[in-house]
Every structure is written in structure tokens, then in C-alpha cells.
Amino acid sequence: MVMAALFGGLAIFLVLNVPVGIAIGLASLLSISFTKGLSLGYVPQALFTGCDSFPIMAIPLFILAGELMGAGGVSKRILNVCNVFFGRITGGLAIVTVVVCMFFAAVSGSGPATVAAVGSMVVPTMLEKGYSKKFTLALVACAGSIGVIIPPSIPMVIYGVSTSTSISNLFLAGFLPGFLIGFALIFFCYFYAKKQGWKGDEKVYTAKEKLEAVWDAKWALINPVIILGGIYAGVFTPTEAAAVAAVYAFVCGVFIHKELDFKNLFKTVGNACSTTATTMVILGCATAFTKILTIQQIPNMITNAIINATDNTFLILMLINILLLVVGCFMDTTPAIMVLSPILLPVATSIGIHPVHFGIIMVVNLAIGFITPPLGINLFVASRVGASPLETVTKGIIPFILVMLACLLMITYISPISMFLPNLFAK
Structure with a gap:
């Protein structure tokens, strides 16, 4: 009855279009009525305790850092550098978009923030250069999903907190998968642009102009070095790195680039607060949800059911991937990780999958969820950035999803x- 109330209630509330965080909380309240030893006050208590964690502090700080970087001119300078070096290649602007998203991913930790920051700059230029709208918007949506794979990554922080897995090791593990997906998208863009006849930038930049572009963007380019270098050198924790990133973005935008005045600053901080508030509600309600799962030993039941169905590692991982892909179509990354990681991690570890490796599998699966209809949030952000109907974005997204799925299979089974970097640094 508890399991039926928990999952059935969640499904009903989601179908009724109740916001995800509220739906999780209501499903938890419903299930408590069938649970002995728990009162209705357990959910509001979990709203507080679920957010009362030092690692969780990284989430609002990385959200704020991403907003400040977009508004303070950091993203624009990164784009200029990438255009100078890659713009003349066939499909140059598309390749530049992927590279900028990879770079922005190394300082923001958020997929939608990456789409909004990079898309607002590249979409008008790509359309002006003759790229089709459906390809342009789909590319921005897909490349933006790298924002949660290349560290720092907000979903990795959530997974680490949910499963007591090292966040630093998760960050290390995210580098190669992120670069794999980035280079796969670059190759796809090159061959697709060549087929469509989309040429690169005709302007030839001199060595002096290239150096000037790099010098202008020097503060933006050293940002990920400071953040990630500080984490792995042991200077500060991932949570403290988020605070450093926010302060650094503020200093760059207000005092160095001088593109962030106090009027824009309040708007930027307001956007970050709005996103943070939504995330915190989801985290709190998902904490109650996962604790009820644990009390009722539902993760153990599901683990035993899957293992009894098959002991083939290949098939179990395939079933987990299919489940995560389906969930990603309908649920945001944060609640999906909070709800599913305690259920699926025991299954993965029982077949010999390392918790860090499984964390990357989860994050990549749910990153694909950013670009899968009907609720792929990157699709909505790209649609808004391009001032186009959602249908325009979804028409162009299928080839990109196929590229992402191919990368997912490689990450899952290889x-x-x-694990190469976490194992290397562990020695």
C-alpha cells in the first residue's frame, strides 16, 4: 500500500500538472497515512533537514555564478576566442557553439544556464549566416546539456549528497565523458554542415588578432583553472569552490569588464534566487520521499526483483538506462536523482559497478532528458532564446539525441x- 500510494500518488499529481517538487511532497504525505511510526510533520521537517547540508550550499552558489557569468560579459569573451580559432572551419559557428558550451560548463554547472547564456549570443549570428533555425536551436539545446557533465556539475553534487559518494571523484569522472560528448557533437556538426553547404567564417585572423582576443578573455579563461585547480589541489572543497566562482564572476562583471551595473545585478541575483528556491523545494520534498523508500525497504525489493529477473550485467545496465531515459522525459534532473539513486545504486553495486561510474551514467542519462520531449527543459529554454515555437526545436533534435545515445552506451559499458581519472588521482 505504501509503495502504491508513493508512486501512484506521484504519477497522478504529475499527470495533473502539479509542480514536480510539490508533487513529490504530496505523494510523501499520502504514503505517510499508510506508514506506521511517521507523522505528517515528517515532510516539513524533511524540507529543512534535506537542505541543511554543507555540500548542498554549492548548488545556489553555482547557480549564482552561472547567472553572473552570463550577465557580466564572461560568456561573450569566451565566444569571441572560440570564434577566432574555430570560426573558419566548415560549420565553424556550430563548432564554436559546442566549444563555448563545453567551456561554460566548466564554470556554471547548469544545463539550462548554459543554453540561456550561450544561445542568446550565438543564435542570431548563426541564423544570419544561413544555418537553419531547427538545427541552430537544437544544437544549442543539446550542447547546453554538457553543462551538467563537465564539472563542476550541480546534479553530481546532488548525487554525491544522496548516495554519500565523493563529489571530487564525481567531478574527476565527468571530464572524459563530457569531452567525449563534446567531440562527438563537433564531428557531427562538421559533417552535417558540409552536407548542407554551410561554410565557415571567411575572415582570416592574424596572429596579433588572435592574441588580442585571448588577452581580452584572459580573466574568463583562467576561471575554470582557479575553480577546478583549487578543488584538486586541496585549496578548497567543491562547496567553497562554488563560493569562489560566484565572487570571481561578480568581480569580473562589475570591476574588470564593467558590464554588470547594479540594476542588472539585482535582476541577475533575482533570477538566481528564483531558480534556487525551486531547486531547494524539490530537494526537501525528495528527501522525505527517499527516506520513506528506505524505511519501507523499497530499494531492496526493487534490487532483488531486477537481479532475480536476470543476472546478465549487460541487460541490467540496459534496463537501468531505459528506465532513466524514460524518467528523464518527464522529470527534472534534481528530483530524478534524489528519488532514483537510492533505488538503483544498490542494483548497480550488486553487479560490480562503482558508485562513481554509476553516478556518471545517471547524470548522462538525465542530461539526455534535458533534450527529450515533452518536458526537456533545454528545449524550452532554446525555444525562448530563439523566439520560436517548441516544435521548431523538437524537429531538429532527433539526430543530436542519437549522438548522445551512442556516447551514453560507450560511457555505460566502457x-x-x-573511472580513469579518479583511479589515476587515487594512486
Whole structure:
């Protein structure tokens, strides 16, 4: 009865279009009525305790850092550098878009923030250069999903907190999968642009102009070095790195680039607060949800059911991937990780999958969820950035989803792609 109330209630509330965080909380309240030893006050208590965690502090700080970087001119300078070096290649602007998203991913940690920041700059230029709208918007939506794979990554922080897995190791594990997906998208863009006849930038930049572009963007380019270098050198924790990123973005935008005045600053901080508030509600309600799962031993039941169905590692991982892909179509990354990681991690570890490797599998699956209809949030952000109907974005997204799925299979079944760097630094 508890399991039926928990999952059945969640499904009903989601169908009724109740916001995800509220739906999780209501499903938890419904299930408590069938649970002995728990009162209705358990959910509001979990709203507080679920957010009362030092690692969780990284989430609002990385959200704020991403907003400040977009508004303070950091993204624009990164784009200029990438255009100078890659713009003349066939499909140059498309390749530049992917490279900028990879770079922005190394400082923001958020997929939608990456789409909004990069898309607002590249979409008008790509359309002006003759790229089709459906390709342009789909590319921005897909490349933006790298924002949660290349560290720092907000979903990795959530997974680490939910499963007591090292966040630093998760960040290390995210590098090679992120670069794999980035380079796969670059190759796809090159061959697709060549087929469509989309040429690169005709302007030839001199060595002096290239150096000037790099010098102008020097503060933006050293940002990920400071953040990630500080984490792995042991100077600060991932949570403290988020604070450093926010302060650094503020200093760059207000005092160095001088593109962030106090009027824009309040708007930027307001946007970050709005996103953070939504995320915190989801985290709190998902904490109650996962604790009820644990009390009722539902993760153990599901683990035993899957293992009894098949002991084939290949098939179990395939079933997990299919489940995560389906969930990603309908649920945001944060609640999906909070709800599913305690259920699926025991299954993965029972067949010998390392928790860090499984964390990357989860994050990549749910990153694909950013670009799968009907609720792929990157699709909505790209649609808004391009001032186009959602249908325009979804028409162009299918080839990109196929590229992402191919990368997902490699990441799932070739564990060194994820585990090489964590194992290397562990020695």
C-alpha cells in the first residue's frame, strides 16, 4: 500500500500538472497515512533537514555564478576566442557553439544556464549566416546539456549528497565523458554542415588578432583553472569552490569588464534566487520521499526483483538506462536523482559497478532528458532564446539525441571513460 500510494500518488499529481517538487511532497504525505511510526510533520521537517547540508550550499552558489557569468560579459569573451580559432572551419559557428558550451560548463554547472547564456549570443549570428533555425536551436539545446557533465556539475553534487559518494571523484569522472560528448557533437556538426553547404567564417585572423582576443578573455579563461585547480589541489572543497566562482564572476562583471551595473545585478541575483528556491523545494520534498523508500525497504525489493529477473550485467545496465531515459522525459534532473539513486545504486553495486561510474551514467542519462520531449527543459529554454515555437526545436533534435545515445552506451559499458581519472588521482 505504501509503495502504491508513493508512486501512484506521484504519477497522478504529475499527470495533473502539479509542480514536480510539490508533487513529490504530496505523494510523501499520502504514503505517510499508510506508514506506521511517521507523522505528517515528517515532510516539513524533511524540507529543512534535506537542505541543511554543507555540500548542498554549492548548488545556489553555482547557480549564482552561472547567472553572473552570463550577465557580466564572461560568456561573450569566451565566444569571441572560440570564434577566432574555430570560426573558419566548415560549420565553424556550430563548432564554436559546442566549444563555448563545453567551456561554460566548466564554470556554471547548469544545463539550462548554459543554453540561456550561450544561445542568446550565438543564435542570431548563426541564423544570419544561413544555418537553419531547427538545427541552430537544437544544437544549442543539446550542447547546453554538457553543462551538467563537465564539472563542476550541480546534479553530481546532488548525487554525491544522496548516495554519500565523493563529489571530487564525481567531478574527476565527468571530464572524459563530457569531452567525449563534446567531440562527438563537433564531428557531427562538421559533417552535417558540409552536407548542407554551410561554410565557415571567411575572415582570416592574424596572429596579433588572435592574441588580442585571448588577452581580452584572459580573466574568463583562467576561471575554470582557479575553480577546478583549487578543488584538486586541496585549496578548497567543491562547496567553497562554488563560493569562489560566484565572487570571481561578480568581480569580473562589475570591476574588470564593467558590464554588470547594479540594476542588472539585482535582476541577475533575482533570477538566481528564483531558480534556487525551486531547486531547494524539490530537494526537501525528495528527501522525505527517499527516506520513506528506505524505511519501507523499497530499494531492496526493487534490487532483488531486477537481479532475480536476470543476472546478465549487460541487460541490467540496459534496463537501468531505459528506465532513466524514460524518467528523464518527464522529470527534472534534481528530483530524478534524489528519488532514483537510492533505488538503483544498490542494483548497480550488486553487479560490480562503482558508485562513481554509476553516478556518471545517471547524470548522462538525465542530461539526455534535458533534450527529450515533452518536458526537456533545454528545449524550452532554446525555444525562448530563439523566439520560436517548441516544435521548431523538437524537429531538429532527433539526430543530436542519437549522438548522445551512442556516447551514453560507450560511457555505460566502457568504465575507464569515467573511472580513469579518479583511479589515476587515487594512486
